[in-house]
Amino acid sequence: MSSKLYPISIAASLMAGTALADAPNVTVDIAPIHSLVARVMQDVGAPSLIVAAGASPHEYNLRPSEARALQDADLVFWVGPNLTPWLESAINTLASDATATALLGAEGSTELSFREGASFDAHDYEDHEEHDDHDAHQDHDDHDHAGADPHAWLSPDNAAVWLNVIAADLSAVDPDNADAYLANATAGREEIAAMVAEIDATLAPVRDRNFILFHDAYQYFETSFDLAASGAISLSDASDPSPARIADVQAQIVAQNVACVLSEPQFNPGLVQAVMDGSTARTAILDPLGSDLEPGPGLYPQMLRNLAGTLAGCLAD
Secondary structure, three states: OOHHHHHHHHHHHHHHHHHHHHOOOEEEOOHHHHHHHHHHOOOOOOOEEOOOOOOOOOOOOOOHHHHHHHHHOOEEEEOOOOOOHHHHHHHHHHOOOOEEEEOOOOOOOEEEEOOOOOEOOHHHHHOEEEOOOOOOOOOOOOOOOOOEOOOHHHOHHHHHHHHHHHHHHHHHHOHHHHHHHHHHHHHHHHHHHHHHHHHHHHHHHHOOOOEEEEEOOOHHHHHHOOOOOOEEEEOOOOOOOOHHHHHHHHHHHHHOOOOEEEEOOOOOHHHHHHHHOOOOOEEEEOOOOOOOOOOOOOHHHHHHHHHHHHHHHHHOO
């Protein structure tokens, strides 16, 4: 390398370091939301992720590095206490001076109520609410199936809305980079729109096939892509199903000619096998958190593509 290039390289490195140093400290709860924030902050700064890959967001013990990230945060983005009830007290204790934005309930986004029972009726999909105000500190019930289903990041429409919310909040604390945040949010929404068209094409051949979920976490994805799960093995991801519920799901698999039973990486595969006993249904594993993907701007769209590809493969003839 010519010695004449060194000053330019050094200057570029210093400029990049200054840009990162000047960016606000941002902490995010789970990888899909972290991905959206990272997309808005791209080329400006990098957010910190709290819940490690493969861990359940519903129950989590902060590591020292994650507690420090909260303490240092200027902004915190999280789904809300319906998903991570433990995080609310951590934010109040460790990040009381930060701006904390609970995205569940943000203006323009959609919330769905929890579905109940081993089988789902069509009317379960109609119970949703468009929110008219963005309250960063809105109160929610714990993750007990009495409030809104918190898995709202699986709706691409919600993700597009949240990109705007994230950009607006970042711009409020860092106006010098507001143009970059808004441009990144616009580009992110365009990428999501392209991803939705791709997923629609992937799922089109299998939309009329019946499937069962282990954990009822996917109704936002189903609603977005005109799918309808027949039911779920477990009422929540925090408890095992009762023998009676397993029997109900087994009968449903036979009665509805269910083609696929879907689990998640952290769940007991023996329960899935028990439910499928005597049936010809296939099984596959869905990952709504992108646990096997590299955190960053590309995780969110790739996670949804992976969900669609896995589901389509399991439902295919």
